[in-house]
Amino acid sequence: MRTLCDGQRIHMVDQKKERHYALTLKAGETFQHSGETIPHDELIGKPDGTVVTLSRGTTMLAINPTFADYVVKMPRGAQILYPKDLATITMWADIYPGADVFESGCGSGAMTMTLLRAVGEKGHVISHEIREDFLKTARKNIERYLGPVTNLSLVHNDVYAGIDEAEVDRVVLDLPEPWRVVPHAAKILRSGGIFLSFVPTVPPVVTT
Incomplete structure (x- = not known):
């Protein structure tokens, strides 16, 4: 099973709006989206494709991007x-x-x-x-x-x-x-x- 690793480029996917947000995971840092947050530490070590919950309850999909998605967002x-x-x-x-x-x-x-x-x-x-x-x-x-x-x-x-x-x-x-x-x-x-x-x-x- 692939996991999300420190230093890795991943995508956070807003499934309702079908939008991808690229970020590089770094221990101690925080992902921010529309006024909500989630610490990178809560993402590191999670299985690829995990659904995570941000600070105000919004859920997003944390994934290793496909090659096509990576190229567009890199x-x-x-x-x-x-x-x-x-x-x-x-x-x-x-x-x-x-x-x-x-x-x-x-x-x-x-x-x-x-x-x-x-x-x-x-x-x-x-x-x-x-x-x-x-x-x-x-x-x-x-x-x-x-x-x-x-x-x-x-x-x-x-x-x-x-x-x-x-x-x-x-x-x-x-x-x-x-x-x-x-x-x-x-x-x-x-x-x-x-x-x-x-x-x-x-x-x-x-x-x-």
Whole structure:
């Protein structure tokens, strides 16, 4: 049985309003909602999915969030990719268990976590990001949800200038000018591999 742990990111769910409120459990702190409270100590150690009662009688559901819920509510530095896009990218890029995947534009880590879950323990994800603050946010988000991971390489690098990596099975990009990466990606993508770039508008598609 999964329990709610100190330091864990959980969701408090108002079942009447169908709203999720994200928080990180910390011993000694208090969750506040609409003038009501409940100490984190009363949540820590409880089974996942416990219904708890706040100070004035309102009940809420305390849960470990699903991956989709976590992505939507997690702290972010950059705009995130949403679950529907993450699912589409994973399908069209044909990310499979054991694959070596190069990613750039990790932002807040949503795509990176999706790739890690898809490649499994035998795969490897290499993620390049030009902004150090985004890398820090992504690392925290990833570790909060997945725990320590040994098959992830987060690299501070400008991929427009070049990519110094070994051969990979897939290249996945979420960048404003992906066409500038195509020559570099061609050097690391294996024969028969897949290059996929997520772009929100038509002009980058034409240029790439």
